[in-house]
Amino acid sequence: MRTLIAPGRSRAGHTVALVVTAVVLTAVFVVPLVWVVLSAMKPAVELARVPPTVLPETWVPGTYAEAWDLMDLGRYFRNTLVVAVGTWAVQLAVDVPAAYALSRLRPVLGGGILGAMLVTLMMPASVLLVPTYLTISDLGLLDNPLSLWLLGAANAFTVFLLKRFFDQLPVEVLEAARIDGAGQLTMLWRIVLPLSRPVLAVVSIFAVVAAWKDFIWPLLVFSDPARQTLSVALQRFAPDTPVNLLLAGLVLSSVPMIGLFLVFQRHVLAGLTAGSVKG
Amino acid sequence: MRRRVAENLVAYGFLSAALVCFAVFSWYPIARGAVLGFQQVDFVDDPVWVGWENFERLFADPLFATAWRNTLLFTALALVFGFAVPFLLAVVLNELRHFRAYFRLIVYLPVMLPPVVAALIWKWMYDPGPGLLNTALRGLGLEGAAWLDSADTSMLSLVVVATWANLGTATLVYLAALQGIPGDLYEAAELDGASVWRRLWHVTVPQTRFVLLVLALLQVVATMQVFTEPYVMTGGGPEDSTVTVLLLLYRYAFYYNDFGTASALSLLLLLVLGAFTALYLRATRKADA
Numbered sequence: 001m002r003t004l005i006a007p008g009r010s011r012a013g014h015t016v017a018l019v020v021t022a023v024v025l026t027a028v029f030v031v032p033l034v035w036v037v038l039s040a041m042k043p044a045v046e047l048a049r050v051p052p053t054v055l056p057e058t059w060v061p062g063t064y065a066e067a068w069d070l071m072d073l074g075r076y077f078r079n080t081l082v083v084a085v086g087t088w089a090v091q092l093a094v095d096v097p098a099a100y101a102l103s104r105l106r107p108v109l110g111g112g113i114l115g116a117m118l119v120t121l122m123m124p125a126s127v128l129l130v131p132t133y134l135t136i137s138d139l140g141l142l143d144n145p146l147s148l149w150l151l152g153a154a155n156a157f158t159v160f161l162l163k164r165f166f167d168q169l170p171v172e173v174l175e176a177a178r179i180d181g182a183g184q185l186t187m188l189w190r191i192v193l194p195l196s197r198p199v200l201a202v203v204s205i206f207a208v209v210a211a212w213k214d215f216i217w218p219l220l221v222f223s224d225p226a227r228q229t230l231s232v233a234l235q236r237f238a239p240d241t242p243v244n245l246l247l248a249g250l251v252l253s254s255v256p257m258i259g260l261f262l263v264f265q266r267h268v269l270a271g272l273t274a275g276s277v278k279g
Numbered sequence: 280m281r282r283r284v285a286e287n288l289v290a291y292g293f294l295s296a297a298l299v300c301f302a303v304f305s306w307y308p309i310a311r312g313a314v315l316g317f318q319q320v321d322f323v324d325d326p327v328w329v330g331w332e333n334f335e336r337l338f339a340d341p342l343f344a345t346a347w348r349n350t351l352l353f354t355a356l357a358l359v360f361g362f363a364v365p366f367l368l369a370v371v372l373n374e375l376r377h378f379r380a381y382f383r384l385i386v387y388l389p390v391m392l393p394p395v396v397a398a399l400i401w402k403w404m405y406d407p408g409p410g411l412l413n414t415a416l417r418g419l420g421l422e423g424a425a426w427l428d429s430a431d432t433s434m435l436s437l438v439v440v441a442t443w444a445n446l447g448t449a450t451l452v453y454l455a456a457l458q459g460i461p462g463d464l465y466e467a468a469e470l471d472g473a474s475v476w477r478r479l480w481h482v483t484v485p486q487t488r489f490v491l492l493v494l495a496l497l498q499v500v501a502t503m504q505v506f507t508e509p510y511v512m513t514g515g516g517p518e519d520s521t522v523t524v525l526l527l528l529y530r531y532a533f534y535y536n537d538f539g540t541a542s543a544l545s546l547l548l549l550l551v552l553g554a555f556t557a558l559y560l561r562a563t564r565k566a567d568a
Binding site: 002003004005014017018021022025026028029030031032033035036047048049050051052093094095097098100101102105106107108110113116117120122123124125126127128129130131132133134135137139150151153154156159184188209212213215216220230231232234235238243246247250253254257258260261265268269272 | 286287289290291293294296297298300301303304305306307308309311312315320322370371372373374375376377378381382383384385386387388389391392393394395396398399400401402403404408409411414417443448451452457460462463465466475478479482483500503504506507510511525528529532533538541542545546548549552553556557560
């Protein structure tokens with residue numbers, strides 16, 4: 001396709017631009033991550049040396065196992081998983097039927113309800129920090145992952161995205177199912193959900209990634225160290241943990257999300273354009 | 280008539296869980312936040328109505344002005360970097376014929392890192408001694424800097440981290456927008472003798488105007504609420520140079536248990552961000568229509 005610069009105009013120029021871009025982007029986005037992975041395998045003394053070594057002189061791959069045990073990372077992985085999976089499951093269980101009702105059942109005041117949901121998108125998250133925290137506290141849900149699950153379910157953007165998708169489903173299929181005597185639940189479960197796989201994939205990935213990356217809510221909600229998520233625990237450990245162990249912990253805690261991205265790249269990137277422009 | 284009632288009952292059955300979640304975790308807190316700003320609230324006594332006292336306390340706090348100044352500095356820097364860099368990067372990537380998948384992959388990689396992890400990695404890379412950044416600069420024959428340890432560079436250092444961690448999103452959105460520009464526009468401009476720069480300015484920018492505007496507004500709203508980077512990397516220092524509005528809000532609420540004053544600060548933040556959010560909504564609605 002024709003772009004800013006005519007194709008084939010200058011092959012040498014293109015090669016130079018390609019090499020420069022590849023070198024710069026790799027240096028900026030890949031080198032730091034590789035550097036962390038390698039540095040975690042250096043002994044603490046070597047790590048503090050100026051100028052630093054590129055490859056470890058003494059390889060200590062055992063740092064990863066040591067970091068896992070020292071920081072009890074298994075526990076924090078489990079806690080984070082509970083938050084992320086719970087947020088995902090509750091968000092879908094709550095928002096899918098809601099979006100279906102707003103899109104297909106058109107109840108009285110449906111438009112008003114959708115409007116009231118969308119208004120919450122106008123509220124910057126930080127503005128609601130204190131009142132939401134106090135509400136969670138009043139409900140006795142501090143230190144309880146349920147608070148984050150329910151908070152995640154009140155997601156107007158998810159409802160909106162799902163509703164828009166349901167709106168575009170072919171009427172004929174739904175009519176045919178209705179004539180066959182399908183109730184609304186059967187319709188949602190047997191007809192609408194299977195047709196909605198693409199949007200469900202996008203919404204699911206958004207929910208899991210957002211929950212995994214979230215910092216401020218887990219920080220506020222979990223004061224009990226045993227219940228904290230990875231992010232909260234890592235920043236708590238950071239000041240008193242030997243650097244090589246901390247780095248190993250950082251690498252280990254990045255693996256799930258990076259892995260998820262590598263596997264679901266196409267979906268993540270599709271969700272990106274669906275999400276950020278059509279807010 | 281009766282069927283209509285039954286249909287509505289079914290619909291509200293489907294909606295009920297969402298209505299409860301929104302009511303408890305969105306709508307009620309919005310209303311409560313408006314009231315809290317005018318109350319004195321701690322966990323010990325019942326809330327007391329204090330009028331504008333919370334606001335007066337805020338205005339009297341020297342950190343109040345500092346926090347706003349720092350936040351505006353952060354937002355301005357983040358807008359310059361986080362806005363211009365991804366756009367130029369997208370323009371360049373759109374011209375390249377090879378390695379596209381690789382470029383898309385690596386610019387988005389940091390977006391998947393938990394922000395705390397990115398912040399802690401960079402905190403270590405900023406180390407003036409063995410840190411990667413100063414090592415690289417020394418390798419180029421330049422002098423390193425104190426980065427997080429100096430009030431002059433601390434905010435800039437945080438912006439670099441935030442930009443590094445997030446620019447993948449904007450870059451890929453711009454890239455998608457650039458791919459939607461009809462090629463004959465460039466061809467026509469070229470036939471008219473327009474240089475590369477003029478084509479960029481008169482074709483590329485106008486054709487992506489809407490996306491640029493929307494992401495700029497989103498960027499402002501997001502960066503005005505910056506919290507994780509200063510909280511994790513500097514704690515507000517050195518010399519209060521990275522105390523942001525949200526960090527101050529956090530301190531009022533969770534160090535001093537002064538939820539009323541924290542809420543008053545929220546209301547002020549809402550006032551400022553509301554304008555940008557309204558602009559954003561107007562822009563997207565126009566595009567949807």
